Amino acid sequence: MLGGLAAVLAFSAQPAWAGSRIKDIVDFENVRPxxxxxxxxxxxxxxxxxxxxxxxxxxxxxxxxxxxxxxxxxxxxxxxxxxxxxxxxxxxxxxxxxxxxxxxxxxxxxxxxxxxxxxxxxxxxxxxxxxxxxxxxxxxxxxxxxxxxxxxxxxxxxxxxxxxxxxxxxEREVPYALRSANTLKLALRNPDFTTAQRVADVINKNFPGSAQMLDPATVQLTPTSAVPGGVVDLLTRVENLPVDVDQPARVVVNEAAGTVVMNADVRVSPVAIAQGGLTISVAESPVASQPAPLSSGTTQVLPRTQINVDDGGGKSLAMLEGASLKSLVGGLNALGVSPRDLITILQALKTAGALQAEIEVQ
Structure with missing residues (x-):
């Protein structure tokens, strides 16, 4: 089961978001349901x-x-x-x-x-x-x-x-005055300084002087004389331009489903991980005590408890400086950890300061 998880995570390490269209990563000002x-x-x-x-x-x-x-x-x-x-x-x-x-x-x-x-x-x-x-x-x-x-x-x-x-x-329409607008703001769905600047750069490369980054979540469009149709014409021309989307390192954990999703930018500082499953089993096997023949005693049930402890022969893993997502998942697979154990280990790594990524628990 964990092997399948590793395959999914390793696949996610590829730059799947490279070349996303602008229309897929932004919302347009005043254009909403x-x-x-x-x-x-x-x-x-x-x-x-x-x-x-x-x-x-x-x-x-x-x-x-x-x-x-x-x-x-x-x-x-x-x-x-x-x-x-x-x-x-x-x-x-x-x-x-x-x-x-x-x-x-x-x-x-x-x-x-x-x-x-x-x-x-x-x-x-x-x-x-x-x-x-x-x-x-x-x-x-x-x-x-x-x-x-x-x-x-x-x-x-x-x-x-x-x-x-x-x-x-x-029965009634909501008026949208896009045609008469002098400027239009693009709102990034995932605010990021790098991505916002890339959006502005790719627009200015194709239509010089048309875009300006205002903050990590906003890029302002201003039509120039090269775009005679105004804001609407400029919008139709830039929405399909490809942009390389950047994102912070993030780990999303769903404890109820035992699911872990990490992006390719997750890095691990030097750290040693020890994983050993402690299993304690308690079994009750009561026995019946019969009285001696012709005695006035009664049959009694006596308790009998068996307790077994298995420390799982704990194993350890050492991670090198700047270890990548693939190295992390491969090493944890070598320890034989389950997805739920992986969640606990990642949270412990974050607490220890060794996981260079945000952890979002759902």
């Missing part, structure tokens, strides 16, 4: 909706909806469980135009047990500014299920959350 949210009702559920007694907001919403349609049921007592109150969320991509469709996610707010087979009634989706940008409606698609009987139940996934593909229609 917008989050939308709404509240509505899902109807048509087969008895798996909200119970009116426990979810009064569902009853109020249903009464308000029927009143808008000319049906007055304020004095009636509702007992249906075929309706569920839900929250609706969606992400409207940048430059979405009126009439385009976007996906929505629906999640139960009350005590509904499943949204399977339900239909979302037309609901407005608003942005944080309070304006309506889209209207959602349609048949919900649930990926999970839940079944139960008198003595057992089974579930898979989440049946109270669903999606509607293309379930919202954009």
């Amino acid at each position: 917008n989050q939308l949210i709404g509240y509505g009702l899902v109807v048509g559920l087969a008895g798996t909706g909200d119970r009116m007694r426990n979810s009064p907001f569902t009853e109020e919403s249903m009464q308000a909806m029927l009143e808008r349609m000319g049906v007055n049921i304020r004095q009636a007592q509702m007992k249906t469980q075929n309706v569920a109150a839900v929250s609706i969320t969606a992400t409207m991509p940048a430059f979405s135009r009126a009439g385009s469709a976007i996906d929505v996610t629906v999640a139960a707010l009350g005590d509904a047990t499943s949204l399977q087979g339900g239909t979302l009634i037309a609901t407005s989706l608003r942005g944080l500014d309070g304006n309506t940008y889209a209207v959602a409606q349609g048949q919900v698609a649930v990926s999970g299920f839940k079944a139960q009987g008198a003595a057992a139940n089974i579930s898979r996934g989440v049946s109270t959350s669903a999606r509607i593909a293309g379930g919202a229609i954009v």
Whole structure:
């Protein structure tokens, strides 16, 4: 198992990020999606909706909806469980135009047990500014299920959350004034001084005087007379330029999954590593003690415990100055460490000051 891990890590030591396009490593100023949210009702559920007694907001919403349609049921007592109150969320991509469709996610707010087979009634989706940008409606698609009987139940996934593909229609556009802008900022997704300077250099090499690094996360574009189309024209010309991306040495550790990912810049200072698995096993084998014949004694169970200790014959590894990722993983493989032991060793190396990299624990 560790051998496979070593192969993956050794492969990652290659410069896989060399020559990345600018559009793949930056975000463009003011070009972003917008989050939308709404509240509505899902109807048509087969008895798996909200119970009116426990979810009064569902009853109020249903009464308000029927009143808008000319049906007055304020004095009636509702007992249906075929309706569920839900929250609706969606992400409207940048430059979405009126009439385009976007996906929505629906999640139960009350005590509904499943949204399977339900239909979302037309609901407005608003942005944080309070304006309506889209209207959602349609048949919900649930990926999970839940079944139960008198003595057992089974579930898979989440049946109270669903999606509607293309379930919202954009009604209002978000204006983007790129054409009239005099400058545009590129925001690096992974801020780095070296990478930001390389982005500016490669742009200026092709379009002299068009780029300036402001900080490790920002490069400013300014169109020159050589680009008559302004910011938009310059942006279309530079977004596909290749850049060698630099990054700090980093080790990402997921303790729950036992996964370790390291980039090629990880280095190890002179250090000795000793790894030995201490295994202590405790076994209980009680025995029965029988009384002598014709005696008045009773049978008793006497405890018997066996304890075995195995120190694993600990092995050691010495690393030379500036040892690379490949040397580190190869040496740890020679010790026969497991992925989880590798995590512990890397954390100990960082504490000892021998691991020249950041450790990010997830």
